[in-house]
Amino acid sequence: MAYQNILVETRGHVGLVTLHRPQALNALNETLIGELNEALAGFESNPQIGCTVITGSEKAFAAGADVKEMAGKSYIESYLGRFLDGWTRISETRKPVIAAVSGFCLGGGLELAMMCDFIIASDTARFALPEITLGIMPGAGGTQRLPRFIGKAKAMDLILTGRMMDATEAERCGLVARIVTPETLLDEALSAAAKVASYSQPIVMMAKETVNRAQETSLSEGARFERRLFLSMFATEDQKEGMKAFIEKRKPEFLNR
Numbered sequence: 001m002a003y004q005n006i007l008v009e010t011r012g013h014v015g016l017v018t019l020h021r022p023q024a025l026n027a028l029n030e031t032l033i034g035e036l037n038e039a040l041a042g043f044e045s046n047p048q049i050g051c052t053v054i055t056g057s058e059k060a061f062a063a064g065a066d067v068k069e070m071a072g073k074s075y076i077e078s079y080l081g082r083f084l085d086g087w088t089r090i091s092e093t094r095k096p097v098i099a100a101v102s103g104f105c106l107g108g109g110l111e112l113a114m115m116c117d118f119i120i121a122s123d124t125a126r127f128a129l130p131e132i133t134l135g136i137m138p139g140a141g142g143t144q145r146l147p148r149f150i151g152k153a154k155a156m157d158l159i160l161t162g163r164m165m166d167a168t169e170a171e172r173c174g175l176v177a178r179i180v181t182p183e184t185l186l187d188e189a190l191s192a193a194a195k196v197a198s199y200s201q202p203i204v205m206m207a208k209e210t211v212n213r214a215q216e217t218s219l220s221e222g223a224r225f226e227r228r229l230f231l232s233m234f235a236t237e238d239q240k241e242g243m244k245a246f247i248e249k250r251k252p253e254f255l256n257r
């Protein structure tokens, strides 16, 4: 499948999507989001793929939604045309997705990164939700996800001032899982993804679903959900294989069932 705004490849059991609109710092237009959804759907339905990495260029993961595409829209045109509806599908993926971020990660770019399961950043990464400077506020989950990552005080600071945060601050406050050098960013992300993909796919998917529950429910409901899925894992061959392999001091061979 030939895409205009992204590059798609597989590396072993890992899917790799590179955002590729260099002339616009990977600004996320409707076509790009549609292509990204299509690529992710392809990886979701491919049993060979266990994890996906989304990355951008060294200068920009993505500088936000495409302001030039948004600028002239009317309310009624956007509402009737379901403008920007495609964005939510990214957060509905069941297999894990890792964001590998270098350079600018702004607005919708940061919202996209936060829809991934975790962010690995290079030390050049810069994060912001600068929508306020454009006379709007974040609209792809930023006002909801950012406080869950970094707490209300810092989220308010970023959303109301529009300021940029560097990688060190982003890691310190819990937005970013790891910081690496720009040269090693892709390798680190691909090797983390390969590790995830080496485990039992259904178990990984259940673990992802369960951690995401923590964001959406009370502690007791979340723990109950965890218990149910945990016990259901004993109905899989992979649980038997994983534990048997440990006892026999060998590498497990997971069959994804």
Ligand code: DAK
Pocket: 023, 024, 025, 027, 028, 063, 064, 065, 066, 067, 068, 083, 084, 085, 087, 088, 104, 106, 107, 108, 109, 111, 130, 131, 134, 138, 139, 140
């Ligand atoms: N949109 C369109 N074009 C962009 C862009 C963007 N977000 N960011 C950069 N570009 C373009 C620039 O216009 C420029 O194009 P030409 O002038 O060469 O044609 C080219 O990329 C290079 O950018 P600069 O010349 O500005 O490069 P600099 O290094 O000087 O500055 C910068 C880099 C990242 C600081 C600057 O480009 C910048 O401030 N960019 C805009 C950042 C921004 O405001 N981002 C937030 C956009 S609003 C929703 C979903 C998503 C959203 C909302 C709702 N729903 C699902 C409802 C998201 C909204 C947003 O992200």
